[in-house]
Amino acid sequence: MLDLIKIRRDLHQIPEIGMEEVETQKYLLKVIHEIIANKAFIELKTWETGILVLLHGSQATKTIGWRTDIDGLPVEEQTGLPFASKNGRMHACGHDIHMTTALGLLEVLGQTQPKENLLFLFQPAEENVAGGKQMYDGNAFGDWLPDEFYGLHVRPELKVGDIATNTHTLFAGTCEVELTFKGKGGHAAFPHNANDALVAAAYFVTQVQTIVSRNVDPLGSAVVTFGQMHAGTTNNIIAETAFLHGTIRALTLDVLEAVKERLETIAKGVAGSFNQEVEIKLTQGGYLPVENNPQLAHELMTFFENETAEVNLIDIEPAMTGEDFGYLLSKIPGVMFWLGIDSPAPLHSNKMTPDEKVLDFAVSNIAKFLKIKTED
Numbered sequence: 001m002l003d004l005i006k007i008r009r010d011l012h013q014i015p016e017i018g019m020e021e022v023e024t025q026k027y028l029l030k031v032i033h034e035i036i037a038n039k040a041f042i043e044l045k046t047w048e049t050g051i052l053v054l055l056h057g058s059q060a061t062k063t064i065g066w067r068t069d070i071d072g073l074p075v076e077e078q079t080g081l082p083f084a085s086k087n088g089r090m091h092a093c094g095h096d097i098h099m100t101t102a103l104g105l106l107e108v109l110g111q112t113q114p115k116e117n118l119l120f121l122f123q124p125a126e127e128n129v130a131g132g133k134q135m136y137d138g139n140a141f142g143d144w145l146p147d148e149f150y151g152l153h154v155r156p157e158l159k160v161g162d163i164a165t166n167t168h169t170l171f172a173g174t175c176e177v178e179l180t181f182k183g184k185g186g187h188a189a190f191p192h193n194a195n196d197a198l199v200a201a202a203y204f205v206t207q208v209q210t211i212v213s214r215n216v217d218p219l220g221s222a223v224v225t226f227g228q229m230h231a232g233t234t235n236n237i238i239a240e241t242a243f244l245h246g247t248i249r250a251l252t253l254d255v256l257e258a259v260k261e262r263l264e265t266i267a268k269g270v271a272g273s274f275n276q277e278v279e280i281k282l283t284q285g286g287y288l289p290v291e292n293n294p295q296l297a298h299e300l301m302t303f304f305e306n307e308t309a310e311v312n313l314i315d316i317e318p319a320m321t322g323e324d325f326g327y328l329l330s331k332i333p334g335v336m337f338w339l340g341i342d343s344p345a346p347l348h349s350n351k352m353t354p355d356e357k358v359l360d361f362a363v364s365n366i367a368k369f370l371k372i373k374t375e376d
C-alpha cells in the first residue's frame, strides 16, 4: 500500500504555481505508474502539467470523474515543520492533501476493474488561470469526458471526519482585478508639481468598500478584497503609478456583474477626480459559482450520512471561496464538498497545518462512495 503521509510530505515540499507544476507532475506520474503497472484496463495521458488517468469499465455505460487540483500558492511557509516547503511557494490551500487523496483513491479503486469508467483528473492551475476551464475548452478530455464529476476541498475549521456540502451553491463566482493608477512622479517636497498615484489608489481602496455596504442587496452576498498593492520606490519620491491586485466575489453572476460595473465606475471616478488615468483589467476566467447538482448532491449526502459510520455529514451554507471546478460543474453535473482537516490556521495562511489523519479517513470513505457509483 502507498505510504500516504510520505507522499503528502514529499508533495508538500515541492509546491509550484499554476501551469508551472513540472516537478509535481513528475512526482505524480512516478506514483501513478507504480499503481497502474500491469493493469491493462488503466490508461493515462497528460495535458500540459495535468494528468488524466482512466480506469476503463468492464461494461461501461458512463464515466464517473474524480478531480484534484495540483498547484500551490506564492506564500512563504512559516509552519516550522521539518518537511516545510523551502522554495517560497506553499500548499497553503491544501492541494497536497487533495493530490494524495486522489492517489490513494486510485490505488484502492484500481485494484479491480470497475463496471463503469472512472476518470481521475489531476488538474493544474486552480488558483490562478483556471486550468479546469483550459482543459475543458482545449478538449483535453476527448472521449474521456465524465458524465458526473466529483471533487473536494479541504476546510481547516472543520474536524477530521466532517464532510460538508449542500444541494445548491457551494462556492462563489470570482473575478480577478488588476488596476494601475497613472499619475506623475516627482520630489516629495514639491507635491504641487507632481500627481500622486499612491494617494489616488488609497482613496480608491477606501471607496470600493462601499460597494458591499451600499450597492449590494444586504440579503445578497459579495466580497471586494485587494490583497496586493504596489506604489512608489522610497520615502521622498512621489509615486508615478500605483498597482492594485484584488478579487471580487458573489454567489450569483448577476451580483458579480453589478459589483464589476460599480468597481469600474469608482476607479474611473477616482482617477478623474485626481486628473489621472487608470488601467483596469477584470479577468473572470473559469471561476463560475460552484453549483452542486441537486440530485447528485442529495445522493452523495444521503450516502455519507447513512452508509459511512465514520463520516459526520454537514449540510453547509455557501462560502465566498472560488474554485474553477465551478466551470467544469457548469458543463458536467456533479458535486463538490468540503473535507475537514482541523488546522488552527486558515486556508491561504503561511501556518496552515492539516491533520494528516484526514488522508486515511478520506481515502477509505470516498472510495466507498466511488465504488458504489462505478458499480451501479
Ligand SMILES: CC(=O)N[C@@H](CCC[C@H](N)C(=O)O)C(=O)O
Pocket: 093, 126, 127, 128, 129, 153, 174, 175, 176, 246, 247, 248, 287, 320, 321, 322, 323, 324, 347
Ligand atoms: C479554494 C480557493 O481558495 N480558491 C481560490 C480561487 C482563486 C480564484 C481567482 N484567482 C481569484 O482570486 O479570484 C480563492 O481565492 O478562493
